[in-house]
Amino acid sequence: MTIEPAQEGSGRVEDRADGDGAAMNRFKDAEHLFRVALVFAAGALAFVVVRAILVPKSFGEYGHYRGTAIAEIAAQPVVFAGHESCETCHPEVPAVKNKGKHAKVNCEACHGALAKHAEDPGTVEPAKLETAVLCVKCHSKNGAKPEGFPQVDAKEHSAGLACDTCHKPHSPVIGAGGKP
Amino acid sequence: MNMSRRQVLLLLPAAAVAWESILAGTPEASPNYKLTEHWWGMLVDISKCIGCGNCVRACATENNVPEGYFRTWVERYHVSDFNQAEPVVDSPDGGKEGFPPMLEEGGKNFFVPKMCNHCADSPCTQVCPVGATFISPDGVVLVDKQYCIGCRYCIQACPYGCRFLNPKTETAEKCTLCYHRITKGLTTACCEACPTGARQLADLKNPSDPIHEFLRTHAVQVLKPHMATGAKLYYNGLDGSVR
Amino acid sequence: MPVQGYMYPNEVELAWSILIVLYPFLTGLVAGAFILASLERVFRVEAVKPTYRLALLTALAFLLVAPLPLQLHLGHPERSFEMYLTPHRSSAMAMFGFVYLWYLMAVLVLEIWLDYRRDIVRLSQSAKGIPRLIYRALTLGSTNISENALRIDERASYIITVIGIPSAFLLHGYVGFIFGSVKANPWWSSPTMPVVFLFSAMVSGIAAVLLLYMFTSRVRGQAVDMNCVDTIARYLFYAFLIDFGLEMLDLVHRIYEADESFRSLDFMVHTRLYLSQVVIQIYIGTLVPIGLLALTQLLRLAEKVRKRIYAVAGALTLVGIFAMRWNVVIGGQLFSKSFLGYTTYKVGFITREGLLTASVLTLLPFPILWALVKLLPPWAEHEFMPEAGAAPAQGGD
Numbered sequence: 159m160t161i162e163p164a165q166e167g168s169g170r171v172e173d174r175a176d177g178d179g180a181a182m183n184r185f186k187d188a189e190h191l192f193r194v195a196l197v198f199a200a201g202a203l204a205f206v207v208v209r210a211i212l213v214p215k216s217f218g219e220y221g222h223y224r225g226t227a228i229a230e231i232a233a234q235p236v237v238f239a240g241h242e243s244c245e246t247c248h249p250e251v252p253a254v255k256n257k258g259k260h261a262k263v264n265c266e267a268c269h270g271a272l273a274k275h276a277e278d279p280g281t282v283e284p285a286k287l288e289t290a291v292l293c294v295k296c297h298s299k300n301g302a303k304p305e306g307f308p309q310v311d312a313k314e315h316s317a318g319l320a321c322d323t324c325h326k327p328h329s330p331v332i333g334a335g336g337k338p
Numbered sequence: 339m340n341m342s343r344r345q346v347l348l349l350l351p352a353a354a355v356a357w358e359s360i361l362a363g364t365p366e367a368s369p370n371y372k373l374t375e376h377w378w379g380m381l382v383d384i385s386k387c388i389g390c391g392n393c394v395r396a397c398a399t400e401n402n403v404p405e406g407y408f409r410t411w412v413e414r415y416h417v418s419d420f421n422q423a424e425p426v427v428d429s430p431d432g433g434k435e436g437f438p439p440m441l442e443e444g445g446k447n448f449f450v451p452k453m454c455n456h457c458a459d460s461p462c463t464q465v466c467p468v469g470a471t472f473i474s475p476d477g478v479v480l481v482d483k484q485y486c487i488g489c490r491y492c493i494q495a496c497p498y499g500c501r502f503l504n505p506k507t508e509t510a511e512k513c514t515l516c517y518h519r520i521t522k523g524l525t526t527a528c529c530e531a532c533p534t535g536a537r538q539l540a541d542l543k544n545p546s547d548p549i550h551e552f553l554r555t556h557a558v559q560v561l562k563p564h565m566a567t568g569a570k571l572y573y574n575g576l577d578g579s580v581r
Numbered sequence: 582m583p584v585q586g587y588m589y590p591n592e593v594e595l596a597w598s599i600l601i602v603l604y605p606f607l608t609g610l611v612a613g614a615f616i617l618a619s620l621e622r623v624f625r626v627e628a629v630k631p632t633y634r635l636a637l638l639t640a641l642a643f644l645l646v647a648p649l650p651l652q653l654h655l656g657h658p659e660r661s662f663e664m665y666l667t668p669h670r671s672s673a674m675a676m677f678g679f680v681y682l683w684y685l686m687a688v689l690v691l692e693i694w695l696d697y698r699r700d701i702v703r704l705s706q707s708a709k710g711i712p713r714l715i716y717r718a719l720t721l722g723s724t725n726i727s728e729n730a731l732r733i734d735e736r737a738s739y740i741i742t743v744i745g746i747p748s749a750f751l752l753h754g755y756v757g758f759i760f761g762s763v764k765a766n767p768w769w770s771s772p773t774m775p776v777v778f779l780f781s782a783m784v785s786g787i788a789a790v791l792l793l794y795m796f797t798s799r800v801r802g803q804a805v806d807m808n809c810v811d812t813i814a815r816y817l818f819y820a821f822l823i824d825f826g827l828e829m830l831d832l833v834h835r836i837y838e839a840d841e842s843f844r845s846l847d848f849m850v851h852t853r854l855y856l857s858q859v860v861i862q863i864y865i866g867t868l869v870p871i872g873l874l875a876l877t878q879l880l881r882l883a884e885k886v887r888k889r890i891y892a893v894a895g896a897l898t899l900v901g902i903f904a905m906r907w908n909v910v911i912g913g914q915l916f917s918k919s920f921l922g923y924t925t926y927k928v929g930f931i932t933r934e935g936l937l938t939a940s941v942l943t944l945l946p947f948p949i950l951w952a953l954v955k956l957l958p959p960w961a962e963h964e965f966m967p968e969a970g971a972a973p974a975q976g977g978d
Contacts, residue, residue, distance in 0.1 A: 488656015
């Protein structure tokens with residue numbers, strides 16, 4: 159479908175021969191290109207319209223994202239109540255705990271997540287804890303633990319006795335006293 | 339101690355009102371929180387971590403993290419004094435249930451808690467093609483799960499391996515720095531559950547936050563500083579062998 | 582042994598599957614086929630003319646399939662349009678949608694339409710039934726195929742090809758950039774990645790068109806134009822040399838620099854990636870075809886021998902380039918970013934991102950190409966011999 163250069167040349171001569179008519183002819187011969195351009199323009203227009211409709215309203219509020227996403231993420235329910243909530247109702251525990259070795263251990267570190275209990279203390283009861291299982295989570299011997307952190311080989315250390323026989327969890331030093 | 343909720347309300351009005359807003363879970367319910375007044379980060383003190391896995395469990399509970407994926411995890415390093423460059427690392431189930439006794443003898447051994455670094459120049463948000471992950475005005479890298487297309491480019495882009503595709507929602511997921519908690523004045527679940535204070539939430543915009551005093555007085559390091567991600571997860575006592 | 586050493590726990594499962602391997606492979610064929618087609622148009626390489634239209638249709642068939650593996654891979658394909666709504670300017674991936682659309686519509690479809698317009702107009706008058714309606718729609722209501730109109734088409738088509746070449750470079754260089762710009766991944770992060778992707782694309786596209794041309798000629802019982810295949814094979818040889826040179830440059834650079842990732846990557850190449858990288862990609866997929874093609878350049882071989890060599894070299898080339906995509910995409914995820922461990926990729930069979938899906942997607946361009954060839958015959962005899970009884974439209978030649 160190549161077109162001979164000679165033809166091309168002669169075509170141009172013809173075009174130049176009569177001014178307006180040639181321009182009109184040239185437009186006619188390129189008409190299909192305008193049709194394509196029209197199809198593309200329609201596509202582009204449709205894109206602009208659809209885009210305007212579909213982009214979420216809050217997009218770009220703070221940056222290139224949905225601004226409302228921040229609030230949606232912040233709306234996730236809380237599962238750990240936080241020790242401040244615990245202490246509002248149980249002030250007697252920090253009174254003992256804060257004087258002992260476990261002062262910086264928060265309530266839910268041992269008792270587990272209790273937002274549900276904080277919300278409805280009457281019906282949701284915290285689970286009873288088993289010191290034999292609980293204490294070793296932190297205090298079992300491991301070569302990678304920082305030196306000076308109290309760690310024991312449980313079998314050897316207690317001979318099967320529950321930890322709270324000697325150590326009271328809220329103030330674990332033997333003889334330190336306090337509520338179990 | 340048996341108390342009904344009504345009694346709590348009667349006894350401790352201020353605390354109860356705060357609690358109401360916490361449970362309501364809407365940002366309007368924490369009206370005092372201003373996005374522009376915070377710039378969140380976290381401090382991890384390697385010398386305090388005992389590898390108990392409390393943080394990993396707390397994170398999974400608080401955020402309903404799917405089994406086998408981790409928003410935070412704990413690694414155990416064994417660095418031989420004869421081969422600093424090749425540490426032996428393990429993290430059974432992300433350290434969720436703690437660690438078995440060490441197999442290696444001698445050397446240097448320690449735990450390294452890991453999580454999203456909430457980078458100021460985060461490579462993960464840079465590559466998101468649609469704007470579904472972003473750093474919030476208060477410095478937390480978040481994922482919009484209503485908008486994420488699940489292409490996983492962000493997972494590839496994170497140098498720290500902190501992201502995964504949630505198999506249920508089929509969207510990218512990561513640590514939110516417990517955004518739903520910190521915007522209500524609570525600390526993160528991992529910090530709340532950490533028994534030794536090895537993790538400390540830090541508000542870098544708050545001049546009275548103890549982080550500033552700590553950063554001034556300690557040799558603090560971030561992970562992979564050559565990545566220039568602007569990481570805001572600061573480590574105290576981080577060994578050079580950690581990657 | 583799924584995991585060896587230590588991986589960050591979220592790294593054990595690969596984020597990008599075989600479908601993401603397929604995607605650069607398919608777009609590579611598109612870009613390569615188009616660049617081959619443009620040789621005739623822009624650089625006046627008359628010898629490759631018999632493959633011009635076939636190359637264009639091949640490019641179109643593969644380009645239509647290229648986004649499907651991506652769609653199937655997405656967690657939420659129904660949200661993929663967001664890439665058009667809110668493209669993130671800093672994301673290498675975000676512009677993909679636009680580059681793709683630009684290449685598909687503004688370059689390939691337009692070029693094919695202009696090139697076939699005379700045939701379309703004629704067929705819209707000679708065809709019957711549904712094809713007639715299709716051809717009529719394709720004329721866009723203009724049946725002007727006068728000498729002047731065709732000359733204008735020729736001009737426009739030339740301009741589009743000139744724009745098309747950088748577009749083809751962009752399309753595939755861009756795919757390379759998607760990987761090359763991930764600084765977290767030392768296996769990918771390299772400025773040579775877009776260039777390597779581009780040349781491997783040209784290699785695979787040229788090889789694919791070479792094979793398709795020889796295959797279709799045989800099926801149609803036509804003699805293969807030896808001048809044409811010799812020329813294509815020569816281009817394949819040179820493009821392959823450049824591609825291989827670039828890959829070796831990257832390799833030598835990595836070995837010599839031996840940065841923090843080197844030990845880990847080196848171990849991976851010698852173990853988990855040995856078969857796919859060293860044996861399949863480098864030996865079978867690169868050195869053997871380059872050697873075979875070199876023989877045809879150096880020795881005077883009989884036609885029959887040359888044809889056989891081209892077929893073997895072309896097929897091995899495609900295997901090699903596919904292995905290259907595999908080694909980039911999958912290899913880049915087998916090692917830990919802690920450089921302390923390695924994971925394994927398990928391909929499912931009948932799963933969303935399994936082997937069956939991948940095979941169907943690899944074969945899908947062929948029925949599409951078949952349909953395109955039926956609709957718009959690319960063969961020379963159709964071009965030069967107007968069908969009997971087909972009344973030329975106004976001013977026809």
